[in-house]
Amino acid sequence: MQMSRRKWIWENLKGRRTLYLIGIIGAISYNILQLTAPFVVSRLIDTFISGENAAENLKNNRQLFYTYILAMVGLTLIRTAIVYGTGMTFESVSQWFLYKMRNFLYNKVQRQDMNFYNTYRTGDLMTRLTGDLDAVRHMLAWVIKTIIESISLFTATMVYFFIMDWRLALTILVLAPFILIVIILFKNNVGQKHRILREKLSGLNTAAQENISGNRVVKAFAREPYEIEKFNEANKEFNEMNKETALTWLKFYPYIETFASLMPVVLLVVGGLFMIDGSLTVGEYAAFSGLVWAIANPMRNLGGVINEFQRFKAASAKVMEIYYSEAKIKDADDALDKPERFAGKVEFKDVSFSYEGSKLPVLNNITFTAEPGETVAIMGETGCGKTSLIHLIPRFYEVTGGQVLVDGVDVRKLKLQQLRKNIGLATQDVLLYSDTIDGNIAYGDEHLPKQEVEKFARYAAASDFIAKMPEGYETIVGERGVGLSGGQKQRISLARALAIRPSILILDDTTSAVDMETEKQIQESLKNLDFPCTKIIIAQRISTTKNADKILVLQNGRITEMGSHEELIAKKGYYYSIVALQMGEEV
Ligand code: DGT
Numbered sequence: 001m002q003m004s005r006r007k008w009i010w011e012n013l014k015g016r017r018t019l020y021l022i023g024i025i026g027a028i029s030y031n032i033l034q035l036t037a038p039f040v041v042s043r044l045i046d047t048f049i050s051g052e053n054a055a056e057n058l059k060n061n062r063q064l065f066y067t068y069i070l071a072m073v074g075l076t077l078i079r080t081a082i083v084y085g086t087g088m089t090f091e092s093v094s095q096w097f098l099y100k101m102r103n104f105l106y107n108k109v110q111r112q113d114m115n116f117y118n119t120y121r122t123g124d125l126m127t128r129l130t131g132d133l134d135a136v137r138h139m140l141a142w143v144i145k146t147i148i149e150s151i152s153l154f155t156a157t158m159v160y161f162f163i164m165d166w167r168l169a170l171t172i173l174v175l176a177p178f179i180l181i182v183i184i185l186f187k188n189n190v191g192q193k194h195r196i197l198r199e200k201l202s203g204l205n206t207a208a209q210e211n212i213s214g215n216r217v218v219k220a221f222a223r224e225p226y227e228i229e230k231f232n233e234a235n236k237e238f239n240e241m242n243k244e245t246a247l248t249w250l251k252f253y254p255y256i257e258t259f260a261s262l263m264p265v266v267l268l269v270v271g272g273l274f275m276i277d278g279s280l281t282v283g284e285y286a287a288f289s290g291l292v293w294a295i296a297n298p299m300r301n302l303g304g305v306i307n308e309f310q311r312f313k314a315a316s317a318k319v320m321e322i323y324y325s326e327a328k329i330k331d332a333d334d335a336l337d338k339p340e341r342f343a344g345k346v347e348f349k350d351v352s353f354s355y356e357g358s359k360l361p362v363l364n365n366i367t368f369t370a371e372p373g374e375t376v377a378i379m380g381e382t383g384c385g386k387t388s389l390i391h392l393i394p395r396f397y398e399v400t401g402g403q404v405l406v407d408g409v410d411v412r413k414l415k416l417q418q419l420r421k422n423i424g425l426a427t428q429d430v431l432l433y434s435d436t437i438d439g440n441i442a443y444g445d446e447h448l449p450k451q452e453v454e455k456f457a458r459y460a461a462a463s464d465f466i467a468k469m470p471e472g473y474e475t476i477v478g479e480r481g482v483g484l485s486g487g488q489k490q491r492i493s494l495a496r497a498l499a500i501r502p503s504i505l506i507l508d509d510t511t512s513a514v515d516m517e518t519e520k521q522i523q524e525s526l527k528n529l530d531f532p533c534t535k536i537i538i539a540q541r542i543s544t545t546k547n548a549d550k551i552l553v554l555q556n557g558r559i560t561e562m563g564s565h566e567e568l569i570a571k572k573g574y575y576y577s578i579v580a581l582q583m584g585e586e587v
């Protein structure tokens with residue numbers, strides 16, 4: 001672990017540290033105040049009831065009697081007020097911590113790079129942001145408070161006992177180690193279980209999340225019974241582990257309870273003997289018997305506290321992992337500030353690339369240039385590395401060799417925000433937000449005026465079908481755009497990419513699901529955009545590629561052919577064979 005839990009919590013309490021310490025002091029003080037009632041009672045008894053001059057005192061010293069009574073009432077009121085204030089303090093600080101930490105973690109997750117998202121499952125991340133964080137809050141609000149309460153009550157009582165009669169206090173110390181041994185055994189036993197339990201919860205959340213978002217596949221294959229069974233299985237495992245963890249405490253509980261219950265008996269017997277031989281007054285014995293619970297209860301609490309503490313340990317490790325994670329792809333310290341609009345030149349210089357954790361290179365020796373305003377088409381069989389190639393331009397991944405330059409600057413030397421603001425990307429699998437069509441198109445520029453939204457929809461050949469929708473641009477397209485066809489979604493995603501008026505437009509098979517006629521329309525508007533724009537277009541259809549300034553043919557991660565439509569036809573290679581195939585189809 002990068003940093004100790006204590007340090008991590010302390011660091012993040014900044015801004016509420018004083019308040020939290022006041023809470024801790026409050027918890028200590030109201031537990032010390034617990035002693036005042038038995039103390040006053042003992043004084044009362046010794047002065048007015050069983051002491052040598054009891055009868056006389058009662059007659060002549062009424063004043064003192066009332067003072068004692070008033071003191072008891074007053075101290076009880078003060079104690080109640082402190083208990084209330086302390087409870088509020090712990091609750092408010094821990095809620096504040098939870099809120100702040102959740103925002104921080106969400107921010108962290110948002111800014112991670114692709115590798116992070118490839119590593120963590122959504123369900124697991126959700127667990128970290130919800131259940132795990134709540135265990136941390138619980139630690140701040142309840143566990144620490146209970147520990148402080150128990151320790152201060154126990155210590156104060158011990159001190160009081162020592163002052164009253166040291167032999168009595170020693171009797172307790174002789175019994176205490178037995179309890180400690182049981183507690184340590186329990187702690188070791190339950191810690192491991194909490195770690196497993198936490199993994200099971202994450203597994204459960206992942207199963208639910210994946211199935212709910214993948215519900216259409218489940219339905220298409222009529223796999224509901226199987227998925228329900230699978231979830232049931234995960235749920236059962238979680239349930240069993242939960243039970244097992246709870247049972248662990250139950251196994252240890254009888255020993256603790258026996259000690260905790262026996263202790264008062266032993267104490268009362270020992271104390272009784274001291275009273276009989278006269279070394280303890282009746283009042284002191286009364287105070288003492290009224291306080292044996294203050295020794296036994298903290299011991300009873302220990303089990304629960306340790307249980308929760310182990311839960312906290314398992315959960316906080318997960319939270320801290322995200323807290324301290326660093327995106328590998330981030331702005332260089334000496335990154336160039338380039339706030340103005342990019343010209344849009346894209347250059348690959350001998351680029352090679354492989355995904356983290358896999359040795360096989362996906363791209364090899366890729367070299368080409370797209371001048372500002374040019375259109376470059378990329379073609380190649382499935383899996384040859386087209387998507388991987390274009391993902392290197394917005395620096396979603398880092399090249400493993402060579403350089404990608406935009407406007408003559410290595411992308412690693414540009415500020416990510418500035419670089420990406422200049423790139424309009426329509427990805428291969430389209431994701432639309434649960435928002436209106438208008439909101440989805442204006443995603444990259446929320447202040448885009450209505451007529452602009454409509455213009456970009458027109459560019460993307462989407463305005464016709466949007467006009468036919470019940471509420472036009474105000475139609476909400478559900479999670480992942482349920483209710484739209486694949487081609488419709490592609491066109492909205494194209495409009496969204498265009499709407500930021502990018503210097504570089506990257507389309508990853510964006511027109512694969514639209515018909516020939518619509519595609520022609522889109523090609524036409526892409527040619528006549530009202531802003532300068534370099535276009536890098538992955539496409540399978542000759543109708544898209546033939547007008548490009550440059551066509552790259554990618555095979556097995558290498559550029560095997562490069563040139564204009566005519567040049568490549570003359571070459572009679574892969575491109576030519578595709579042309580022949582598609583012309584044949586069209587005739
Ligand atoms: P497509 O979209 O089916 O026409 O195929 P391309 O050309 O877009 O292929 P691409 O770049 O998605 O994949 C190239 C190779 O890289 C392929 O063997 C699969 C592999 N690959 C793709 N994405 C990842 C990834 O996130 N991690 C790993 N380890 N491999 C990946």
Ligand code: MG
Pocket residue numbers: 386387388428508
């Ligand atoms: Mg692809």
